[in-house]
Amino acid sequence: MxxxxxxxxxxxxxKGLKPTYQRLKILEYLDKHLDKHPTVDMIYxxxxxxxxxxxxxxxxxxxNAFQEKGLVNPVTITGTEVRYDFLTLPHHHxxxxxxxxxxxxxxxxxxxxxxxxxxxxxDEFHRYIKGVCKYCLxxxxxxxxx
Amino acid sequence: MxxxxxxxxxxxxxKGLKPTYQRLKILEYLDKHLDKHPTVDMIYxxxxxxxxxxxxxxxxxxxNAFQEKGLVNPVTITGTEVRYDFLTLPHHHxxxxxxxxxxxxxxxxxxxxxxxxxxxxxDEFHRYIKGVCKYCLxxxxxxxxx
DNA sequence: TTCCATATTTGAAATCATTTTAACCATGAA
DNA sequence: TTCATGGTTAAAATGATTTCAAATATGGAA
Numbered sequence: 374m375x376x377x378x379x380x381x382x383x384x385x386x387x388k389g390l391k392p393t394y395q396r397l398k399i400l401e402y403l404d405k406h407l408d409k410h411p412t413v414d415m416i417y418x419x420x421x422x423x424x425x426x427x428x429x430x431x432x433x434x435x436x437n438a439f440q441e442k443g444l445v446n447p448v449t450i451t452g453t454e455v456r457y458d459f460l461t462l463p464h465h466h467x468x469x470x471x472x473x474x475x476x477x478x479x480x481x482x483x484x485x486x487x488x489x490x491x492x493x494x495x496d497e498f499h500r501y502i503k504g505v506c507k508y509c510l511x512x513x514x515x516x517x518x519x
Numbered sequence: 520m521x522x523x524x525x526x527x528x529x530x531x532x533x534k535g536l537k538p539t540y541q542r543l544k545i546l547e548y549l550d551k552h553l554d555k556h557p558t559v560d561m562i563y564x565x566x567x568x569x570x571x572x573x574x575x576x577x578x579x580x581x582x583n584a585f586q587e588k589g590l591v592n593p594v595t596i597t598g599t600e601v602r603y604d605f606l607t608l609p610h611h612h613x614x615x616x617x618x619x620x621x622x623x624x625x626x627x628x629x630x631x632x633x634x635x636x637x638x639x640x641x642d643e644f645h646r647y648i649k650g651v652c653k654y655c656l657x658x659x660x661x662x663x664x665x
Numbered sequence: 666t667t668c669c670a671t672a673t674t675t676g677a678a679a680t681c682a683t684t685t686t687a688a689c690c691a692t693g694a695a
Numbered sequence: 696t697t698c699a700t701g702g703t704t705a706a707a708a709t710g711a712t713t714t715c716a717a718a719t720a721t722g723g724a725a
Contacts, residue, residue: 670723
């Protein structure tokens with residue numbers, strides 16, 4: 374049975390990146406917190422406990438390298454910060470304007486598989502929705518009851 | 520016959536913004552260059568000729584005010600800069616990775632009119648595509664002929 | 666029209682995220 | 696062991712955006 378760390382090590386090597394301790398730890402964090410869509414800062418803060426010498430520059434460098442290799446996708450949905458998304462399957466994002474949570478959403482759409490639109494070649498297809506998530510809607514409803 | 524400037528003046532007043540000279544000029548620029556999706560800098564540079572005293576701060580302030588009132592939409596498709604989109608009808612964006620141009624696209628999609636998805640309330644629905652525009656594709660083709 | 670209160674504009678300074686730089690360190694090959 | 700290469704680090708530089716306080720413009724009331 375292959376361990377999770379082994380899996381991530383292989384992933385880095387496949388992408389042509391040396392599996393250094395810092396890169397592995399950053400990748401592990403992204404993998405463990407898929408739902409968080411963390412910022413550079415969140416990753417740095419979380420790892421600084423375990424790796425006291427880690428620097429912001431390393432987190433920036435690493436995320437830029439991951440992005441170039443297609444391991445990670447920047448998500449600029451909030452408009453004020455860059456969040457990072459560990460790439461698994463293509464999916465879309467929902468930003469809750471109340472709690473700020475970013476929720477992964479699967480939207481089926483006929484354009485999804487097209488390779489071309491109005492003569493332009495399609496390489497990437499991104500979608501995002503802003504609104505209020507069902508948890509915040511529920512809270513609002515309960516508040517109004519009293 | 521109502522002039523274009525009158526129309527923009529009315530638009531500002533309707534939104535609760537005093538139609539000052541600077542705001543009118545910025546709005547006029549946005550209206551005249553719908554296809555450009557300009558940055559703060561592009562607007563500043565273009566207006567600095569006509570209004571030598573205008574400041575960056577004013578352009579920032581004005582765009583932030585326009586955004587709050589729903590006159591303008593920030594477009595973060597390139598990942599390195601904020602482009603501004605003068606709101607007319609809902610539409611989507613195509614970024615050409617060769618020439619950097621942002622092209623407005625009309626995509627029909629069944630989800631487009633939905634008010635809810637997986638229980639979350641939909642307020643805004645954004646979509647963007649990255650690829651190579653038809654003009655750059657044509658250039659590439661011609662190059663290969665020789 | 667003139668005066669006034671208020672909102673807007675302005676340039677300078679402050680802030681904040683990100684990148685650059687240069688020194689240091691780790692790794693693997695000769 | 697030595698060397699070359701690439702990665703990590705902290706400090707400094709950069710660049711976009713915001714804050715601040717003073718100056719100015721605006722629209723309403725007298």
